[in-house]
Amino acid sequence: MKKTKKHLCALFDLDGVIVDTAKYHYLAWKKIAAEFDYELTEADNEQLKGVSRSDSLNRILEMAGKSLDEDSFNQFLHQKNKDYLIFIQEVKKDNILPGVKHALDFLKENKIKIGLGSASKNAQIILEKLEITSYFETVVDGNSVQNGKPHPEVFLKGSQLLGVDPEYCVVFEDSQAGIHAAQAGGMTAIALGEEKVFSDMDYCFPNFEALDSATLKTLF
Ligand code: B16
Ligand code: MG
Numbered sequence: 001m002k003k004t005k006k007h008l009c010a011l012f013d014l015d016g017v018i019v020d021t022a023k024y025h026y027l028a029w030k031k032i033a034a035e036f037d038y039e040l041t042e043a044d045n046e047q048l049k050g051v052s053r054s055d056s057l058n059r060i061l062e063m064a065g066k067s068l069d070e071d072s073f074n075q076f077l078h079q080k081n082k083d084y085l086i087f088i089q090e091v092k093k094d095n096i097l098p099g100v101k102h103a104l105d106f107l108k109e110n111k112i113k114i115g116l117g118s119a120s121k122n123a124q125i126i127l128e129k130l131e132i133t134s135y136f137e138t139v140v141d142g143n144s145v146q147n148g149k150p151h152p153e154v155f156l157k158g159s160q161l162l163g164v165d166p167e168y169c170v171v172f173e174d175s176q177a178g179i180h181a182a183q184a185g186g187m188t189a190i191a192l193g194e195e196k197v198f199s200d201m202d203y204c205f206p207n208f209e210a211l212d213s214a215t216l217k218t219l220f
Contacts (some may be wrong), residue, residue: 001203001218006101007188009164010107010220013050013153014118014141016174017192017208019095021129022049028080031059036074038064044152044196050175052119052148053077079123088122093127099208104135106213112220114138117171119148119178138162149177152185161186170219171200172208188219 016022024166026045033040044063048056057076061067068076107114115138123141127133138161140154147153158171171182174192179201182189191201198204205211 001215004140004188004218006032006220007112007170008168009113009114009115009159009162009170010103011158011171011182011187012136013173013175013178014116014123014126015120016049017097017172018100018132019091019126021088021091021095021126022174024084025049027062027087028083030058032057032076032080032082033060033064036061036064036066037206038066044187046176050119050149050173050177050181052142053080053121056150066123077088084160085122088126088129091126093129093131096132097208099211101132102213103216104132104207106216107220110220113162115162116140117154117158117178117181118142119154137184149175150180150184152181155182155185155187159185 012018015025028044030040030047041062043166048059051059054077057073059121106115114135118141121142123139127136127139138158140158140161145153155171156166160165166186169186169187170190172190172192173179176198179189179191179198183200183213189201191198191204192207197202
């Protein structure tokens with residue numbers, strides 16, 4: 001990894017970065033899309049990652065060539081979340097993705113500030129289920145922003161609350177919308193996942209296991 005400036009804070013995305021809840025969002029949306037006679041593919045789902053609940057439904061409606069009145073739109077949002085909450089009932093601390101706990105401990109030991117920047121309105125519940133709430137000095141989630149990713153608001157708010165200039169913040173993301181949000185905020189954007197699905201990131205790693213202490217030391 002090329003030499004980089006030392007960063008002072010780390011902003012974590014949640015779904016797909018800390019825990020594999022991205023698969024549950026996919027299953028819940030697939031069920032809704034089927035009601036519009038549309039088969040939601042994994043490629044379609046890639047475009048929904050990091051995108052807010054209502055923006056996701058708008059995109060699915062566009063894919064399916066359908067439109068809804070406001071009441072039905074809200075009912076589908078409610079139904080999607082109801083199904084999603086059932087899926088995540090079983091989430092527990094063993095579900096933290098490999099390498100994430102090591103990174104959180106590394107950052108804590110090195111006095112690097114840690115924040116969450118998630119589009120999800122369910123972020124707090126999931127952090128509690130994973131028993132990692134105490135690592136996060138600030139949690140910015142779908143309940144506290146006006147603009148969803150790729151708008152940088154979620155990360156800018158996080159850096160502001162942590163008192164760190166955006167250029168000294170690292171963002172860990174699994175979605176293209178989130179990478180664009182981090183870049184738009186002037187932060188270092190680290191993509192987690194397959195390199196081919198991303199553009200405009202600063203670095204890409206397959207997962208947190210690849211971010212060992214030596215790599216973390218280069219960043220922080
Ligand atoms: P909710 P992240 C995002 O979380 C998910 O990637 C995205 O699929 C989901 O639609 C969005 O949260 C809203 O989630 O319905 O729980 O409010 O990746 O930004 O942590
Ligand atoms: Mg995500």
